[in-house]
Amino acid sequence: MAGLEVDLLAPDAGEDNPKRRVPGEEGTWIFIFGDMCVFAVFFCVFLQARISDPSGFAADQAQLNQNYGALNTVLLLLSSFLVVLAMRSIRSADHHSWTPRLLIGAWFCGAGFLGVKVLEYSEKISHGITPQTSDFYMYYFVLTGLHAFHLILGLIVLTVMVLMARKASLSRGQFVFFEGGACFWHMVDLLWLVLFPLIFLVR
Amino acid sequence: MSTLDTNARSTINLFRSKATVVWVFLILATVLSWALGTDHGFVDDHTTASTIIMVVAFVKVRFVGLYFMELNHAPLALRLLLEVWCLVVCLATLGFYFAA
Numbered sequence: 001m002a003g004l005e006v007d008l009l010a011p012d013a014g015e016d017n018p019k020r021r022v023p024g025e026e027g028t029w030i031f032i033f034g035d036m037c038v039f040a041v042f043f044c045v046f047l048q049a050r051i052s053d054p055s056g057f058a059a060d061q062a063q064l065n066q067n068y069g070a071l072n073t074v075l076l077l078l079s080s081f082l083v084v085l086a087m088r089s090i091r092s093a094d095h096h097s098w099t100p101r102l103l104i105g106a107w108f109c110g111a112g113f114l115g116v117k118v119l120e121y122s123e124k125i126s127h128g129i130t131p132q133t134s135d136f137y138m139y140y141f142v143l144t145g146l147h148a149f150h151l152i153l154g155l156i157v158l159t160v161m162v163l164m165a166r167k168a169s170l171s172r173g174q175f176v177f178f179e180g181g182a183c184f185w186h187m188v189d190l191l192w193l194v195l196f197p198l199i200f201l202v203r
Numbered sequence: 204m205s206t207l208d209t210n211a212r213s214t215i216n217l218f219r220s221k222a223t224v225v226w227v228f229l230i231l232a233t234v235l236s237w238a239l240g241t242d243h244g245f246v247d248d249h250t251t252a253s254t255i256i257m258v259v260a261f262v263k264v265r266f267v268g269l270y271f272m273e274l275n276h277a278p279l280a281l282r283l284l285l286e287v288w289c290l291v292v293c294l295a296t297l298g299f300y301f302a303a
Contacts (some may be wrong), residue, residue: 022281023273030261033284040292055303070237074230081226084271085217094286183276186271190264194292197260202253202300 024180030185035150039191042146043198046139053135058203060136063129067122069200072113073192078187081108083158083182099165105156106185110151117148140199146194147188154188154203157181179191232259243298253300261293 020027050057064140089095124130124137131141161181164174206244236259237243239252247254269275270286 020204020276021217022277029281029284033288036288040288043292043296044299047296047303051299051303066237066241067293070233073233073237077226077229077233080267080271081222084220084222084226087273088217088222091231092217098217117219145221174237183272186267190267192264193267194260194296197236197240198296199254201236201256 019174020032025176025184030178032183035187036191039194042143043194046198049135049139056134057136057167060134060140060201061203063127064200065120065123066142066200068116069196072116073196074118075109076114076189076192079106079113080186082109086161086165087179087182090170090175100162103162103165107155107162110185110188111153111157113151114148114155117144134187139182143195143199145175147191150188150191154185156182222270225266229263229266232263235259254297257296257300260294261289265289 082102082105086099086106089098089102121141131138131139158181161178164170164178167174171177236256239246239256245254265285268289269282272285274285
């Protein structure tokens with residue numbers, strides 16, 4: 001922890017610490033909120049397409065396995081929580097050595113999400129269901145595919161974070177990257193928290 | 204105090220935060236949404252169930268933003284971006300849903 005400046009520890013100094021600061025780089029937040037706005041448009045485009053054929057969308061949705069979607073939600077929530085613990089541990093002198101293990105746990109939860117997604121896609125394709133099958137399935141494959149692409153980027157970021165966390169201390173720049181990477185991973189989780197209900201549950 | 208006690212206390216300290224409580228809430232909310240969306244719930248009407256599911260989703264997003272991304276400690280402008288995103292996107296999706 002010798003490489004960390006004191007002000008970087010501010011969020012961990014106490015839940016009621018009034019000091020306000022931007023987690024990660026400011027540029028990271030432009031990217032995160034930009035991405036969130038792009039997905040917000042996708043959510044609306046999907047629901048607008050549903051207006052013209054709600055019964056067709058419901059019939060196609062009934063063929064989805066909601067249990068896969070729910071399992072993936074739990075995997076991403078667990079993964080995000082492990083990243084939260086990793087952020088707490090890297091700021092703590094007592095738990096600094098836990099950080100790589102917590103991040104590796106988060107990485108495997110993310111990889112588990114991808115595994116379930118591959119299983120889900122392969123089941124659909126084996127039943128002859130592709131993006132050309134219907135409007136619903138076009139949106140299903142495009143939206144979940146775009147999300148999976150973000151998740152793969154997130155896994156790369158987590159890998160870099162694991163390598164950084166193995167160092168005895170981080171420079172200020174490395175710590176800021178670390179915080180930004182954690183926030184990016186939470187964004188991947190956050191987008192799925194809307195995509196899952198919209199595509200799998202809302203009728 | 205034994206080393207074992209110290210380690211146990213140290214581990215508990217890592218988990219002792221609002222984020223842990225939020226995580227338990229997020230899991231319970233996910234189970235609720237899954238139950239409502241798969242007819243295991245206590246609401247028979249699809250429209251009511253779907254409305255609850257969508258509102259719960261954006262409440263979950265807000266909690267992830269505030270407690271996982273630590274935006275509750277961020278400057279007001281950044282926190283407001285999250286709050287506005289949740290409110291506007293929730294209202295927009297509900298609007299498109301009810302237009303069907």
